[in-house]
Amino acid sequence: MRAVIPFKRTNAKSRLSPLLSGKEREELAMAMLNDVTEALLGSGCFEVIDVLSTSIIEVRGVNIVLTDKGLNEALNEYLQKMTSHSINEPVLIIMADIPLVSTGNIRDITSSPADIVIAPGRMGGTNALFIRDPSSFRVDYYGASFLKHNDIASRNGLKIEVFDSFNLSTDIDEVADLAEVLLHGKGHASRYLEKLGLGFARNIGRVGIKRV
Amino acid sequence: MRAVIPFKRTNAKSRLSPLLSGKEREELAMAMLNDVTEALLGSGCFEVIDVLSTSIIEVRGVNIVLTDKGLNEALNEYLQKMTSHSINEPVLIIMADIPLVSTGNIRDITSSPADIVIAPGRMGGTNALFIRDPSSFRVDYYGASFLKHNDIASRNGLKIEVFDSFNLSTDIDEVADLAEVLLHGKGHASRYLEKLGLGFARNIGRVGIKRV
Numbered sequence: 001m002r003a004v005i006p007f008k009r010t011n012a013k014s015r016l017s018p019l020l021s022g023k024e025r026e027e028l029a030m031a032m033l034n035d036v037t038e039a040l041l042g043s044g045c046f047e048v049i050d051v052l053s054t055s056i057i058e059v060r061g062v063n064i065v066l067t068d069k070g071l072n073e074a075l076n077e078y079l080q081k082m083t084s085h086s087i088n089e090p091v092l093i094i095m096a097d098i099p100l101v102s103t104g105n106i107r108d109i110t111s112s113p114a115d116i117v118i119a120p121g122r123m124g125g126t127n128a129l130f131i132r133d134p135s136s137f138r139v140d141y142y143g144a145s146f147l148k149h150n151d152i153a154s155r156n157g158l159k160i161e162v163f164d165s166f167n168l169s170t171d172i173d174e175v176a177d178l179a180e181v182l183l184h185g186k187g188h189a190s191r192y193l194e195k196l197g198l199g200f201a202r203n204i205g206r207v208g209i210k211r212v
Numbered sequence: 213m214r215a216v217i218p219f220k221r222t223n224a225k226s227r228l229s230p231l232l233s234g235k236e237r238e239e240l241a242m243a244m245l246n247d248v249t250e251a252l253l254g255s256g257c258f259e260v261i262d263v264l265s266t267s268i269i270e271v272r273g274v275n276i277v278l279t280d281k282g283l284n285e286a287l288n289e290y291l292q293k294m295t296s297h298s299i300n301e302p303v304l305i306i307m308a309d310i311p312l313v314s315t316g317n318i319r320d321i322t323s324s325p326a327d328i329v330i331a332p333g334r335m336g337g338t339n340a341l342f343i344r345d346p347s348s349f350r351v352d353y354y355g356a357s358f359l360k361h362n363d364i365a366s367r368n369g370l371k372i373e374v375f376d377s378f379n380l381s382t383d384i385d386e387v388a389d390l391a392e393v394l395l396h397g398k399g400h401a402s403r404y405l406e407k408l409g410l411g412f413a414r415n416i417g418r419v420g421i422k423r424v
Binding site: 102105119120122123124144146147162164165166167168169176179180183184200 | 314317331332334335336356358359374376377378379380381388391392395396412
């Protein structure tokens with residue numbers, strides 16, 4: 001079984017720019033990536049873990065595969081190459097910005113009997129996608145990818161499971177999302193935000209984020 | 213085992229008023245409540261299901277307990293009354309605005325061996341709270357209640373489990389939250405929104421909501 005993580009460091013997480021500088025956003029993106037790779041490594045489920053990166057980075061215990069392609073093109077080329085090299089093993093595509101993911105989550109999603117397992121992000125995203133047979137599926141991210149991936153699976157006659165996880169649903173895109181890392185995180189991203197002096201503004205109904 | 217749902221119909225869900233009229237918000241609140249009570253009833257876990265309501269309502273298969281108290285006061289009085297009547301059984305406090313909850317979620321959360329199980333809402337909320345011994349705990353909702361409930365459990369030496377569920381984390385407060393009901397819902401609330409003609413605006417990155 002293998003895992004693939006698409007990753008972009010340069011100008012990462014632009015919607016966090018109201019709070020974080022470009023350098024801080026890149027460092028946070030790397031911290032979140034390390035949380036994800038450690039969950040994958042800790043699960044013991046994978047022979048191969050590939051990070052498809054648009055820039056040269058170093059991450060412990062995984063392969064860095066450089067690409068200059070966009071998200072869909074890079075991932076579909078990856079699935080296509082597996083097929084053309086007759087590597088017919090299950091693959092987990094997982095986003096780099098879900099730092100709450102646990103080893104238990106990874107074990108659970110990869111032990112599903114379904115053909116396709118989709119862990120939804122909020123607002124129709126796809127944060128993890130387990131594909132039992134990579135020759136049978138192509139990805140279509142952006143917008144309501146949850147619906148698109150359901151459609152693609154249905155059209156190919158594949159049995160789908162929706163994976164119910166708050167951890168996996170929590171992708172970090174906007175300033176408000178950082179609250180979830182501070183509230184629930186225990187890893188690199190959480191420590192990085194604390195190091196930056198980020199804290200809660202508790203007086204606004206739901207929890208907010210400010211520099212303390 | 214028993215379940216308690218605090219509920220307010222009058223001027224319910226005021227943050228949905230940019231999209232829904234007062235009557236529509238009340239009807240949506242009732243539809244969501246019915247989704248929650250059906251998940252509870254379907255789980256087969258409870259001898260008693262009480263809805264603590266500020267107005268007279270009818271819901272199939274559950275008791276309506278009228279109260280004019282606020283959320284914390286009503287729930288703590290409920291726990292206190294259980295204790296003073298020597299009703300020492302586990303209780304699940306669950307919010308009325310989490311229409312994605314499934315019978316499987318209910319069975320899983322109530323079968324935890326922990327003293328306290330907290331299903332977080334987004335941004336520090338508490339959407340479900342399983343209390344094994346009601347004499348040992350008091351609730352403190354509003355603001356970062358997830359942190360407060362963790363603190364209360366720790367102070368009382370209680371073993372806590374955080375329940376990882378996207379379904380349970382998805383409380384419906386704001387217009388954007390309605391997208392989750394349309395994307396993932398299969399029950400009363402989802403059908404009600406469709407009846408109102410609500411649909412997706414897919415052209416804004418994440419999915420949005422509009423009247424179609």
